Amino acid sequence: MNYINDESNRGTVETKARSLMLNHQRTMKNRQQSLLSRSAAEVGLTGNISE
Numbered sequence: 001m002n003y004i005n006d007e008s009n010r011g012t013v014e015t016k017a018r019s020l021m022l023n024h025q026r027t028m029k030n031r032q033q034s035l036l037s038r039s040a041a042e043v044g045l046t047g048n049i050s051e
Helices: 003-043
Strands: none
Touching: none
16 A cells, blocks of 8 residues: 555545535525525515625
């Protein structure tokens, strides 16, 4: 086993995991914002709902 390679890849794996988590959070926020905007439109609200 190559322990040096395992150590050098640890940062890469952590970086990838962080990137995936942030992307998921961003996707969920966008989905929630879309739902909020559609719901607001259904009840007749106008303007920027995200503020």
